[in-house]
Amino acid sequence: MCTICALSSLPRCPNRTSVMSSDLDDRRPIGLTLGQRLDRVRWSPRHVTILVGLGAGWLFDSLEVNLVGNFINPLDKHFHASATAGQFVIFSWLVGILIGALVGGRLADRFGRRRMFVATLVWYAGFTVLTGFSPTLSVVVALRFITGLGVGAEYPIINAAISELMPARVRGKASAAVMNFWSIGAILAGLLAFLLLNAVALSDGVSWRYGFALGGILAVVVVFFRRRLPESPRWLASQGRQDEAEAIVAQLEVAAGIGNGEEAGFAAEQATLTFGQALSELVHRYPGRLALGAALDLSEAFGYYGIFAFLPLVVFPAIGIANSQIPFFYIFGNVGALVGGVGMTLLFDKLGRARTVITFYVLAALGVGLLAVATNTANSTLVLVAFMVSSGFATAAWTSAYPTFTELFPTHLRGAGVGASVAVGRIGAAFGVTLVTTVAMHTNITAGYLIVVAFWMVGVAAMVMYALRGGVEAARRPLESLVTPKGRPDPALA
Structure with missing residues (x-):
């Protein structure tokens, strides 16, 4: 059963759970608050449109990312580059994501989710096309960095938008469903590479150029769908734009076939925070949550990107x-990833965040161990099967992690919180690409795999520690109820 179908089959009963006032409002609301109205709305075709619109952008993020893995060897051959030089193509792109996530998250909190997720898509689509016209490897490296800025900005923007627009009872499942579009994009990248390298049989000097150009052009199509998506009412309310927030909530209520006759609460207008002020508030009010997000993203990014760079540069040639x-x-491999991700999605809200993350991070580590055993047999069929299993567990792990730490940050800091977590993760990814590959080249392939296993276990340790220290379990809870009141410590540090 597909994830969207699973969401559509949920009971259509309004959720009137009593929740706390908005984290940005110190006054008592009259009637239902805006957050309560969003959470009571039944699942409707409008929610499907939002989910698919955001998911389609994530799909093309993945397409762009996975083109590198599919075309890195032909690109290296064309420029007569070594495997080490090929690492810098991936490294520069990951550094771009690091910076893009930090800046994009803050811009999303400043200018809104909708405006930024249109701008970032246009940005990385354009520079992906330009990559296909690169005259030298140095230009490829530079354009990969610039493209990464746009891709990195997408991480906090999409995760913030989907968590703020979905009803609490399906927020985890909906957020994970959007993340699963990544595997679909990766499959399309593989099909595009197969078409250019096999069906059309283009040479090494041409295939990668067409791959990047076509990938960027296809991504532009999503811009037209994204322009139809609404702004986050929670973000609008946090900026004091109550009338606009009310209008969007009313549209969602009408689409779900329920009235909006109850008066909503107010939202206090916030002074615009600088980048430094946003990070300072995160560190002082939500240190445990920020540390969890950073650790989970560091762990999965090192594991995921480490393997996807390690395989074409070292394992496949060997x-x-x-x-x-x-x-x-x-x-x-990405068919396996899609199966794993969808399976996790169906269990996510039932098992809860901590149990799901811990389970699948452990399985991701075991999956890498299985891949190491298969690689030592030098049997390509066994490696393929192990890669499918490993990809399924890894995707289930990271698609559970993003919704878990995204919903823990308050609305006015959500973009900055996710962006900071992703930025730390990209440090792990950037060094994972070089460290795993270098260790394998100078020692043996198994040693490279063991490093990846160790980093998956970092995520396990972080989630266990957070849960044991009283960290919030957010499954099916309204976003407003997750906020730590001013003056109280983060529960995870109590």
Whole structure:
């Protein structure tokens, strides 16, 4: 059963759970607050449109990312570059994501989710196309960095938007469903690479150019869908734009077939925070949550990107897999990823955040161990099967992590909180790409795999520690009820 179908089958009964006032409002609301009205809305076609619109952008983020893995060897061959030089193409892109996540998260809190998720899509689509026209490897590295700025900004924007627009009872499942569009994009990247490398049989010097150009052009199509998506009412209210927030909530209520006759609470207008002020508030009011987000993202980014760079640069050449066969591995590997991600999505709200994250991070580590065993056999079929299993567990792990830490930050800091967490994660990804590959080249392949296993376990340790120290369990709870009142310590540090 697909994730969207699973969401559509949920009971259509309004949720009138009593919640706290908005974290930005010190006054007692009259009637239902804006957050309560959003949470009581039944699942409707409007929610499906929002989910697919945001998911489609995530799909093309993935397409753009996975084009590198599919075309890195032909690109290196064309420029007569070593595997080490190829690492810098991926490294520069990851550094771009690091900076883009930090800046994009803050801009999303300042200018809104909708405006930024249109701008970032246009940005990275344009520079992806330009990558296909690069005359030298140095230009490829530079354009990968610039493209990464746009991709990085997408992480906090999409995660903040989906968590703020969905009813509490399905927020986890809906957020994870959007994350699963990543695997679909990765499959499409593999199909595109297969078409160019095999069906059309383009040379190494041309195939990667067409891949990047076509990937960027296709992404532009999503802009037209994203322009139809609403702004987050919670963000609008946090900026004192109550009338606009009311209008969007009313539209969602009408789409769900319920009235909006009850008066909503107010939201106090906030002074615009600088980047430094936002980070300061996160560190002082939500240190445990920020540390959890950073640790989970560091762990999964190191594990995920470490493997996806490690395989084409070291493992595939070692077991005799030709460039033309690499797309097959990515296609089947991401089919496994999609199965794992969808399976986790169906369990997410039932199991709860901590239990789900811990379970799948442990399974992700075991999956890497299975891949190491298969690689030592030098049997390409066993490696493919192990890669599918490993990808399924890894995707289930990271698609559970993003919604888990996204919903823990208050609305006016959500973009900055997610952006800071992702930025730390990209440090892990950037060094994971170089460290795992370098260690494997200078020692053995198994040593590279063991490093990845160790980093998956960092995420396990972080989630266990957060839960044991009284960290908030957010499954099915309204966002407003997760906020720590001013003057009280973060529960995770109590």
